[in-house]
Amino acid sequence: MGIVIIGGGQAGLQSADSLRTEGYTGEITVVADEPGLPYQRPPLSKDYLTPGKEALPLPLRGEAFFTDKDITLLTGAAATGIDRTARTVSLEDGTMLPYERLILATGTRNRTLGCSGAELPGIHSLRTLADAQTLHAALPTARNVVVIGAGFIGLEFAAAARAHGCNTTVLEFAPRPMCRALTPLMGDWFAGAHEHLGIDLRLSEGIDRFEAGEHGRVATAVSTTGASYPANLVVVGIGVLPNDILAIEAGLETENGILVDAQLRTSDPGILAVGDCANFPHPRAGGHIRLESVQNATDQARHAARTIMAAAGGQAEANPYADLPWFWSTQGPYRLQMAGLARPEDDTLVLGDPAAAKFSVLCFPDGILAAVESVNLPADHMAARKLLAGSARLSRQEAEAEGFTLKAAAKSLLNALA
Template identity: 90%
Template sequence: MGIVIIGGGQAGLQSADSLRTEGYAGEITIVADEPGLPYQRPPLSKDYLTPGKEALPLPLRGEAFFNDKDIKLLRGVSATAINRQARTVALADGTTLPYGQLILATGTRNRTLGCTGAGLPGIHGLRTLADAEELHAALPAARNVVVIGAGFIGLEFAAAARAHGCNTTVLEFAPRPMGRALTPVMGDWFAGAHARLGIDLRLSEGIDRFEAGEHGRVAAAVSTTGESYPADLVVVGIGVLPNDSLALEAGLQTEDGILVDARLRTSDPGILAVGDCANFPHPLAGGRIRLESVQNATDQARHAARTIMAAAGGQAEATVYADLPWFWSTQGPYRLQMAGLAHPQDDTLVLGDPAAAKFSVLCFRDGFLTAVESVNLPGDHLAARKLLAGSARLTRHEAETEGFTLKAAAKSLASAPA
């Protein structure tokens, strides 16, 4: 019995690729519930929606990859059940796949609204290629766009809608945008930045209901304050939920995702989970965390392959997963990059020029650097990743030294004797 991977996204594809790189010679089957070749999701809310740009998805791997690596890709079919005793996976088309090892890379699904009118035509989510194709076709004719949620996806789409010339309103129930992911200083800066783009960002204001027009399509969004906003196109971006129902129904431990140990194994040692669906322990989090990022998906996939190969080689324990998290978001002219895990209570230090949209926010906990947020400074971001991944710990006192730069500090670290 070979290895079955459920999920055709970044984590699933990288798991298969890394297994071959690590020397696995058995059968590998990927079960992907979308019909085409697996594609990159991040550009769907960014470059894919750029005015005048052709709607072409970016494949994760070309067709030849699957032949060259001898990987079987089952497209457009979903897994419906896992039988852990028989070591089989049931598929929606009635077939059954045996497995020696199983990797769950099931990703996430969009949270949905339950308010009045949430199902009206003209209201969209943005998760899949099909979602992005619908929005790509709808944006050129849209005039009044309302976005529900000021997270990364919501603000990326809002910037794209504004670039199309749409009147764009964002409703966010929280007091600042991207509040779960960013420091208050960076969140407040982005609130002002989107206002300068001409986006009407309504903070501490959620959605109460949607109202239809004479043709039955959405025509207005009414907020929790009672204000009514005209809307011929609505995008809902209020976060995601992990796809953990298969794991739960199979008797695996779940809690905000599929629970795995530090080596990415579930409560069944024959099953691993990676990527957005996996809830794992991480030293930077001080406990368990579930991360939604390409970096985490690919790094965990590589680690899962090593865990499987270590067990196959008779090694009792593989190394633990502790890779540095990093993220990015492009919102109009602003390229936001983050390294490490920032907490709202972190002590912060701003380097650079916020007025010129080129600056970094350094986050300190107990006096030591724990995360860096950068806008339009890729050099700072790369330097921060080197510093945070190294063994040396940067202090706030060192960062406040006259002439300090992240790039110089990273260069000094690289040249220091081991």
């Protein structure tokens, strides 16, 4: 019956690729609900919106990949149900796909606003290629842009809008940008950095309603403080929700996503879940966590392939999934890179020069390095990944030593392991 993969994003295609790499010779079918070749999502809010840049998506894999790897790609095909007893997936057009193993790589969907005027023309989300194409066409003539939410997508878009010369206002209900993902120190630095770019960042101020102009399009955003901001283009970036409806309807266990074990199996061992939709146990999180990143999507896909192959061959299971999380975000001239999982309460140490926009924040819960946030220092980021992925334990006292650098510490670690 082969393997069916629902989802044509990073996690879905990497699952198919890794299955072939691991030696799987059966049928593989990837079900992708968007038309056309699957593409990379991260550039849509960054490079894709750069002034003067041609609006071309970056494919995840070329057409030849599917032929060469003997993988069936069904595009514009939405999965509508899973019959776990019959082991079939039903598609919107009535097609039934039998499966031996099923991988759910369904990703996420954008949260939506419920305030008055949220459906007015001129208010957009940013997730799909179609969304990005619409915004790419609108930005050159937009004058007043309002962004709802100072998360990664919101700030990436705000920086792009400012590069187009737009008057750009960001409304964020939290006291700091990217509040859930960054240390307070780094969040406060980015608040100042975006203000330096000319972005009007309004913190502790959410959206109350939108008002239309004379042509019925959005013209004004009214915040929770009662302040009004002119807006002929609005982008809503208030986070995402896991696409777990198929899993719920199939009776799989869910909680903030599809619950999986350390081998990425759902409550049905014949079904695995990977990527943004999966809520999985991770030792660095101290329990279950759901991560939204390219790294997690691709690394989990590789692990899921190994899990399937071990079960098929009667082999011992691989070690539990515990790959180091790492992330990135490009916001105008600022390249933010993170390794590990930082917590707001972590003790922190700064290396480098924040005033020059080249520095790193080291996080030390219980006195041991657990995460590093870097701005415009890719060498620090790569060194942090090497340090955190290994078994070395770096103390704050060691990091405070005169002449300490992450690069030298990582080199020392590699020499010790050689």
